[in-house]
Amino acid sequence: MTLFSENLERFRVHGVEGEIDDAIVSNIESFIPSRNEYVQLLIALAQYKPVPEFAERIHRFIESLIPYMDRPEHITSYNRWEFDNYKFIVHEIFLYTLAVFLKFERFELAAPLLLQQYFVGGRSEYSRDTMIGFQNIRQYMESLEYRNQRLETRRLSLRADLLKERCHGTGLDFRFLMQADFVAFMRAEISANDDYSRWWPETLLYLGHYGSSFEIFARAKSKIYFDRVKTLLGIGSPSDLSELLESYKQDCSNLPKWEFESFCPSALLGYESLATLP
Numbered sequence: 001m002t003l004f005s006e007n008l009e010r011f012r013v014h015g016v017e018g019e020i021d022d023a024i025v026s027n028i029e030s031f032i033p034s035r036n037e038y039v040q041l042l043i044a045l046a047q048y049k050p051v052p053e054f055a056e057r058i059h060r061f062i063e064s065l066i067p068y069m070d071r072p073e074h075i076t077s078y079n080r081w082e083f084d085n086y087k088f089i090v091h092e093i094f095l096y097t098l099a100v101f102l103k104f105e106r107f108e109l110a111a112p113l114l115l116q117q118y119f120v121g122g123r124s125e126y127s128r129d130t131m132i133g134f135q136n137i138r139q140y141m142e143s144l145e146y147r148n149q150r151l152e153t154r155r156l157s158l159r160a161d162l163l164k165e166r167c168h169g170t171g172l173d174f175r176f177l178m179q180a181d182f183v184a185f186m187r188a189e190i191s192a193n194d195d196y197s198r199w200w201p202e203t204l205l206y207l208g209h210y211g212s213s214f215e216i217f218a219r220a221k222s223k224i225y226f227d228r229v230k231t232l233l234g235i236g237s238p239s240d241l242s243e244l245l246e247s248y249k250q251d252c253s254n255l256p257k258w259e260f261e262s263f264c265p266s267a268l269l270g271y272e273s274l275a276t277l278p
Contacts, residue, residue, distance in 0.1 A: 001057065004038060005064040011089070013082045020081050021147035025162075027085040032166060035089075039096050039170045046104040055109045058097060062137070063118040065090045069139055073122070081143040092163065094137045095203070099172060099180035102216055102232075111231045114187045135188050135199050156258040160205040178203045179214040182268055185256075187233050189244060189265075205258050213270030226275040238274040245271060 011031055016023040045054070068086040071078060094113070101110035117131040144158045155161055167174045181201040188199035212218070220226040226238070235241060245266045248255055255262050266272070 001061040002064070004034070005061060007034075008065065008068055008086070008089070011085060013085050014075065014078065016079070016082070019150070020079060021143045021150065024081065024084050024088075024141075024143045025147070028088050028162065031085075031089055032169075035092065035096070035166075036170055038093065039100065039172065042097060042100045043104075043171060046100050046106050046109070050106070050109065055112050058109060059112050059116060059118075062090075062094055062097065062113065063120070065093060066118055066120050066132075066137065067122070081146075084141045084143040087139045087141050088159065088162070091138050091202075092166070094134070095163070095177055095180050095184075096170070096172065098184065099176040102180055102183065103172065103176045105216070105228075107228050107231055110183075114184065114232060115234055133188075133191075133197060134184065135197050138200055138202070156261065157202060157205050160202045163203055164206055174203070174206070175214075178207065179216065182214060182265075183216075183232055186265065186269070190233055190235065190241075200256055204256065204263050205261060207261075207263050207268075211264065211267050213273075214268055217268070217270045217274065220275065221270065221273045222277050223275040224278065238271065241269070241271060245269075 011027055013020075013023055013027050065086075069083055069090055071083065098110055098113055101107070101113075114134055117133055118136075119131055121130060141159060147153075148155055148158050163177065164174055167177060178201075181203045185199045185201040185204070188197065192198050216229055216232075220229045230236065233241075248265055252262065255265070
């Protein structure tokens, strides 16, 4: 995985002639074979009981990708959108990693991705904390907003479109990506201090009229199963969610929204049924 991280340098966008959003999208497309190779490796590892140290290795791997989303020291002249491909790639890798672990119920591997902070060296020179939460892995991509306007596509989210279109051939159904996105959203909401520590769940735009709970929360009707799942959210019991869910009920403007599209966290959690059975 160290080699995978180092090889990411090959996908750097710099000195683009023409429309930079075209270059960003083309670059992201060229990453698909590498992404698929990573996902297949992850699925194979998750299907067998991994050694305890595997959780830390994956966490450090994700950590090693984060610096790609910012300007490296050796580049002094640049367009601020030139790192947008990495913003997409790193975010996508994080989502797939979480999605695979949740699908195969490797909660002991998934939880550290959400609960442990990431060390990003070199940030101190900008007076920024060198330890950051997973929320920083999803960063705004201005180039895609520009592309949406330039091509007059009128899409609610080109980023969500790309995530869904690219899911084909991964061996993972898109609903698992949405489940991972929702878990990340809820974990961030539980610990959020401000808008900067929240998580924007890109893929949930495609929920549509899907109003039932995601699989891991449907299974968490069992108290035994809930006791495994609760580590993902950093809670002790379902009642720990009551205040947050009530705040959504009182003011739904706090929820992510795409024009008239949004979602109901309590329904996706199956909140009323959590831990109600042995």
